[in-house]
Amino acid sequence: MTFLREFLAAAVLLGFDSLVAGLAIGPFLSSRRTAAAYALLFGVCDGVATALGSMAPHRVPEPPAILIYLAAAALLAQGARRSRVWLSALPALFSLDNLVAGYPAADAPGLALGSAAMAGLGLALGGLGRRLVIRLAVQLAMARA
Numbered sequence: 001m002t003f004l005r006e007f008l009a010a011a012v013l014l015g016f017d018s019l020v021a022g023l024a025i026g027p028f029l030s031s032r033r034t035a036a037a038y039a040l041l042f043g044v045c046d047g048v049a050t051a052l053g054s055m056a057p058h059r060v061p062e063p064p065a066i067l068i069y070l071a072a073a074a075l076l077a078q079g080a081r082r083s084r085v086w087l088s089a090l091p092a093l094f095s096l097d098n099l100v101a102g103y104p105a106a107d108a109p110g111l112a113l114g115s116a117a118m119a120g121l122g123l124a125l126g127g128l129g130r131r132l133v134i135r136l137a138v139q140l141a142m143a144r145a
Contacts, residue, residue, distance in 0.1 A: 007107065011114030014050075014101060017094040018042040018119035024076055025087055026126015027133075035123040042091045043116025049095035050108040068096060091119075 021042070029035050071093055078086035098111060 007110060008114075010101075010103065010107070011111055012118075014046065014098050014103075014111055015115040015118035017097060018046065018091075018115045019122040021072065021090050021094050022119040022122020022124075023126045023129075024072075024122075025090065026123045026128075027130035028084060028087060029123065029127060032127075035127060036120070038087075038091070039116050039120035039123055041088070042094070042119035043112040045091040045095040046098045046115035047108045047112025049098035050101065050103050050111050051105045053099040053101060054103060054105040054108070068093060 022039070025038060026035065029038065072090060075086050075089050075093065098115075103111065
C-alpha cells in the first residue's frame with residue numbers, strides 16, 4: 001500500500017508540469033485529435049526521460065526551474081505567433097524533471113501514463129477556455145449589432 005501511495009504521489013508530482021503545459025497549449029489547438037496527440041507526446045517524453053534517467057550512473061543536477069519556465073514561455077510565444085511546431089518542443093522541455101528524478105526504468109510506463117493523463121486534462125481544460133472565449137466574443141459581437 002505504501003508503494004502504491006508513493007508511486008501515485010510521484011506520478012502526480014512529475015506529471016503536474018504536463019497539466020500546466022496542457023492548460024497553456026490547449027487554447028492554441030483546434031481539434032481534440034491534436035490534443036490527444038499532444039497528451040500522448042507528453043507521456044512518451046516523460047516515459048523516455050524516466051527510462052534514460054534511470055540509466056545515469058549518478059543523479060544529474062536539475063536545471064533551475066526558472067530557466068525551464070522561461071524557455072517554455074518563449075516556445076509558447078513562438079507557437080502562438082509563428083508556428084505551432086514550436087509547441088511540440090514543450091513536452092521534451094518539461095520532461096527534464098523526469099530525467100533527473102532518479103526513478104527506476106520499471107516505473108517509466110506508469111509515470112508516462114500519469115503524465116499523459118494529466119496533460120490530457122490540462123489540454124481539455126485549456127480547450128474549454130478557448131471555446132468559452134470564442135462564445136463570449138460571438139455573444140458580445142451579436143449584442144453590439
